[in-house]
Amino acid sequence: MGRVAIVTGGTRGIGEAISLALRDRGCTVVANYGGNDEKARIFTEATGIAAIKWDVGDHQACLDGCAAVADQFGPVDIVINNAGITRDGVLAKMSFDDWNEVMRINLGGCFNMAKATFGGMRNRGWGRIVNIGSVNGQAGQYGQVNYAAAKSGIHGFTKALAQEGAKFGVTVNAIAPGYVDTDMVAAVPAPVLEKIVAKIPVGRLGHAYEIARAVAFLCSENASFMTGSTLSVNGGQHMY
Numbered sequence: 001m002g003r004v005a006i007v008t009g010g011t012r013g014i015g016e017a018i019s020l021a022l023r024d025r026g027c028t029v030v031a032n033y034g035g036n037d038e039k040a041r042i043f044t045e046a047t048g049i050a051a052i053k054w055d056v057g058d059h060q061a062c063l064d065g066c067a068a069v070a071d072q073f074g075p076v077d078i079v080i081n082n083a084g085i086t087r088d089g090v091l092a093k094m095s096f097d098d099w100n101e102v103m104r105i106n107l108g109g110c111f112n113m114a115k116a117t118f119g120g121m122r123n124r125g126w127g128r129i130v131n132i133g134s135v136n137g138q139a140g141q142y143g144q145v146n147y148a149a150a151k152s153g154i155h156g157f158t159k160a161l162a163q164e165g166a167k168f169g170v171t172v173n174a175i176a177p178g179y180v181d182t183d184m185v186a187a188v189p190a191p192v193l194e195k196i197v198a199k200i201p202v203g204r205l206g207h208a209y210e211i212a213r214a215v216a217f218l219c220s221e222n223a224s225f226m227t228g229s230t231l232s233v234n235g236g237q238h239m240y
């Protein structure tokens with residue numbers, strides 16, 4: 001493809017698999033990350049993919065980070081808004097900080113990254129934005145009002161921005177992954193996870209590369225007539 005792509009949270013988990021999938025399809029990939037310098041160093045050493053730290057919840061940091069990527073690698077054609085966190089708890093125990101951090105990073109990050117890159121994509125007549133939502137943004141989940149609201153917001157954000165990009169060759173789509181075997185899911189207590197897996201028709205967690213393949217498809221020319229869509233990649237857990 002020869003395109004310049006930024007993958008937020010691109011140094012581990014689902015993001016790492018997305019970085020590799022886009023690199024393997026010919027993109028120049030830059031992986032953003034939030035704080036885990038050691039993992040980012042190992043990732044770059046192993047893959048040769050540049051990793052740059054900034055907080056996607058920080059508006060100015062996204063403007064500066066994307067400008068630095070464009071200076072070094074060329075105009076940004078593809079953005080994968082993958083960075084995300086959980087701060088789970090039932091409403092009674094959820095602090096305002098838990099609410100705000102999840103909204104700021106998961107949903108605010110999409111806005112900040114789009115503000116930094118969408119105008120350039122429109123001007124050049126080609127672009128791809130893929131936002132990583134969640135099955136829990138479609139179906140809801142006990143103990144996740146913050147996360148489910150942010151992810152549900154991502155699906156609305158996607159449909160609205162898709163309408164602004166459609167006439168300019170810029171597609172905006174979302175993927176709603178089910179449960180995938182990453183650090184985020186490793187944090188779920190084992191008995192809870194067992195119950196979740198029991199409800200997944202294919203009978204297992206997903207693999208990060210299974211999400212990455214769907215992202216790569218949405219970034220390819222094969223998906224040129226798809227915009228504003230949400231692909232559910234969840235092993236049949238929620239048929240939406």
Ligand SMILES: NC(=O)c1ccc[n+]([C@@H]2O[C@H](COP(=O)([O-])OP(=O)(O)OC[C@H]3O[C@@H](n4cnc5c(N)ncnc54)[C@H](OP(=O)(O)O)[C@@H]3O)[C@@H](O)[C@H]2O)c1
Nearest residue numbers: 009013014033034035036055056083084134179180182184
């Ligand atoms: N795993 C699942 O089952 C699942 C299911 C549905 C949706 N998702 C979504 O898929 C995405 C990736 O999930 P994952 O399981 O791969 O997560 P993960 O293993 O916890 O990795 C999260 C990534 O996001 C980065 N990140 C966190 N906060 C950031 C910030 N403020 N600025 C920049 N980067 C930040 C992290 O950077 P550091 O390495 O520096 O911490 C890390 O690279 C998330 O949006 C998640 O909500 C995951």
